[in-house]
Amino acid sequence: MSTDYQQAREALGRRLRELRLSAPGGRLTGTVLAERLGWPHSKVYKLEGGRQTATSEDLRAWSHAVGQPDVVGELDARLKGFESHIRSWRRQLAAGHRPVQDTWNVAVDRSRVIRAWEEAVVPGMLQTADYARHIFLRYADLQGTVRDTEEAVRSRMERQRWLYHGGRRFHALVWEAALHALVCPPSVLAAQLDRLAGQVGMDTIELGIIPLGASLRIPTANGFWILDDSLVIAEDWHAELWLDDDESVASYRRVWDTLSESAVYGAGAQNVIGRVRQGLHTC
CATH class of the missing domain: 1.10.260.40 (lambda repressor-like DNA-binding domains)
Incomplete structure (x- = not known):
């Protein structure tokens, strides 16, 4: 807290x-x-x-x-x-996941530069619909909330249109562990990895992957997003934190910058994704 x-x-x-x-x-x-x-x-x-x-x-x-x-x-x-500043999941999800996604869409649409760090899942802005669907189902089961899965998926997919507008930049950092995590069937994860590989090199996306064997200056802790260096959204099991004070934003930015030093980009990121994809058994 x-x-x-x-x-x-x-x-x-x-x-x-x-x-x-x-x-x-x-x-x-x-x-x-x-x-x-x-x-x-x-x-x-x-x-x-x-x-x-x-x-x-x-x-x-x-x-x-x-x-x-x-x-x-x-x-x-x-x-x-x-x-x-602290939005409990119990209250936020009372009406399902769709309203939460809609709130995110408003914040993202106002932003020009977004930095995201995810250690356990592929960032929502880069997810396939099938992958997102399984993530929402997992959390609905965990929280015992309304299953408005299809509406939530549509809202998340709508947010991704942001990536196709010029003048915007999405800097994503992902720990390799997230690429291995079977939070969905292997065939769904395979399609997600294929899409992720295709997003490397887009002019609005900078994707960094931190390999499992990389030297780390700090531990890979919970995921968070920084919007225009003015708002941080961080997730915990009990709540979502929305932090807009200068000190907190600066602290999270230091964490992001430090983690980024351990990442590989471009061909290096492609190689990591390809290696994980090759080792995935989809049968």
Whole structure:
């Protein structure tokens, strides 16, 4: 969890404690407030200590329970302010994968230069429809979400039109491990590798592959995208982080630049893809 996010959550917790202690009818103990709300006693102190993220419903209930309903708007604004940076999969995927893809499309369409690092999958901008379909199915099973697979695939394929507009540049870094990962049937992966090989050399794409045997200055950690050096989108198992502060963007850019030093490009990338493709058993 990002430091900025945690600090904002702790600040919200301090505000909640302040409201409890300044209740119009007299300061309330955590026990009394928990009884009024019908919550476990521990929830009050987790929220106040910044160890649990409040929901809008929690904040509304808290405001009324401490006799200060007029602060609902303020608390909700605080919550939305720091939640805009961390978007939980549970909330994002409540309506399926298509809305998430549509949100990405808007951000990508506004960008001129994109840098992507993927250590486990082929970047979405370079995926075939069949490969993308299997990725969405895997995550729908994991998260137990709506299966709007075909709509999500269409949205992702629509995003790829960005690659065919002049004046744009997609710098993709991929760890070789992602080329071996059977997150789909071997025949689907074979077609994906063939397409990837065909994308090497496109004037809007710079594809770097980090071979498994390459010397690494830093570990290959989680994937992330940098849009116009002004926005970072990074994925974790619980959420997607959207970071737009200068310090975070600069940090991720240093990571990307460092990883890129271990990559091979052009003919070297073609050789790695070809070697993986040759060793893939599709029968």
